[in-house]
Amino acid sequence: MSSDFFDSIKGGAEQYWKSFSDLASGTFSNPSSTASWSESLEQMSKLYGKSDQNEALMDQMMGQGKAFLGMLENVYKAGQGMGTGIGAGAGGIDFSALAKKTLEDMGQQNPFTAGFGSNPFAQSGANPFAFMQQGQTPAFDWSKLTQPGGFSTAMPQLMDFPSFGLNRESQERKVEMFKGIKAHFEANKSYNALTLKSMQNGIERMQSKLAERSEPGRELDSMKAVYDLWIDSLEESFAETALSPEFQDAYADLVNTKMRVQASIQKQVALTTGELGMPTRGEMDSVHKKLAEMRRDARSGSGGNHELDAIKEELAALKREVAQLKKPNASANSGLLAAARQSVQSAPSKAAKTAQKSAAKTVNAPVKSNSKSAKTASKSASKSAVKSA
């Protein structure tokens, strides 16, 4: 290659870094004339720091900014004939090649969903449940799953043996957990395969959109316009995949297998904490359930409740009746009560019982139409008779 060619590349890179450095009056340093443009964002992050309020936002913005700058740098280099394989020159940019190159630069991650900042799903790629996997299976090395051999090297041998004897139940639980993990791993693979396919379809869709713009005057002349069109294509492709029956099955498998794993881990944890004398989730749930029922019961007896109103009304009626009965000359009943009192005074043990019965019978008579009232009145009268005695 000619020295002019290298000078041209070096010149462009230096121009970018010089402009970048000028932004902060020379505060930024140029690590090397061929350093990636996206590295400038690293320096920028370090210079400005992060506050609690903007940390997540900065992470997200920087992550996406790097992907975008990476695309621009690839286009720049292609234009300079650097052999990036993405075309340029008279034929224009080959988008498929640009997309492929951008993905390669990002380590084959999806550049547009990789930068989740402090989001708990940051490590998860396309798997929304991966964050739950962290730190929950201490005996299991997740990293081995991605290595050649996968499960056969990662899984404990106990999965292949029948369980028996004193530790039978314990071993069965562990086997169940590991089988669950295996199933989840498979589900995760299927889910990721679909999302990857959707991304590839998005690139093809982008090609069709570009074809519509091949007429003179309709070409895309900024990377932002290319980027926006790519996002549109990816979204359309994703929506098509996401609404497919295959995705529905894959999504359900991913979530359901994950829940099975988590449930079996929780079972193990509950057994262990139980042995240590600590309260378990199940016990706490039991208390919370009872608490919810009590709150429900308590509230159903307040605030515009018709049943409570009826009870209050009934109680008021009973009080009126009892008051009526207590009046000295209200009715013949009062005489009977007085007689009962007298007999109780003369022979406490026997008389008390007689007076109780007599009073109860008498009181029952006038309020028979209302069974509940009658019972309560009967008890009240009996009690008052005994009290008097």
Add this chain to the structure above:
Amino acid sequence: MMPIKISPEKALQEAVKFTQKLSAGMQTLDKLDDVHYGCTEKEAIYSEDKLVLYRFKSEHKITCKTPLLISYALVNRPYMVDLQADRSIVRNLQAMGHEVYLIDWGYPDRSDRFLTLDDYINGYIGRCVDVVAARHKLKAINLLGICQGGAFSLCYTALNPEKIKNLITMVTPVDFQTPDNMLSHWTRKLDLDLFIDTLGNVPADLMNYCYLSLKPYRLNSQKYVGLVDILDNKAELENFLRMEKWIFDSPDQAGEAFRQFIKDFYQGNKLMKNEVVLNGRRVDLKTIKQPILNIFAEQDHLVPPSASMPLKGLTGTKDYTQLAFKGGHIGIYVSGRAQREVPPAISKWLKERD
């Protein structure tokens, strides 16, 4: 020939410009104050458990004699209706003479895991309706249900028709199984019993991730690349951060209520079949004879218009009005167009029926 015509110089210029904007934005971000939300003064007039019922204090004369109670969804926080001074449905309704109340569900924790849909609908909403009605010495008040809160409002009104005078549903799903409903599509084969028995309450982050993954490229990438364009504008950046705060400020979901909501509404589509049962009482939408105003957003990706529009014809009302808003699920509360169109439409409709 490929239709991307970008010279190396153009690419370099664009990269430099992008970096310049980002750098300027960093300085703006550095100087930003804490972002506040909620602009209208309010007072708590009733509370129980984590719930608080608020009355918004108004500087305007109340001309509409029937107060309006807003029942928001359990997901996300209700301050979306009063986000900031120039983006507040509440403030606009007040200016038009309405007394506005709002239910804040709070943040459920594990002690709330066994709250059921009946606890939320006939319990919490019911008692809030009673409190507002008692304050105004009225037998019935106006109810505005938003999103999931709209589905709850339909259930409540069907079971307690004497307590609601006019019903407004906003971005409310009724048919939960339309072909374009991605959320519904994803939930259809989930084992909800296993899900809730394992998780207890549904974590907020899981809910957020699910919403983001409905449009993963737009919401995780494009939004933040586009943000660079407004980074040098402090006011716009604050608006953006306020929205971000709202989007990710989500409560966990009480397990039993979530289980029932997904099984009955999403998986069983029972609301439109009149098969939802709350504490032994069947929700029959035909019993709703009140005037209904149903507002939906034409570009709503969470509750597509096709999910809201079937309400027409499912209830027993003879006074049904439908309003299609040109915007999305979030824009219907906070966009400039929303402020110009939605509160005036609600106010006019309510005043004609006051």
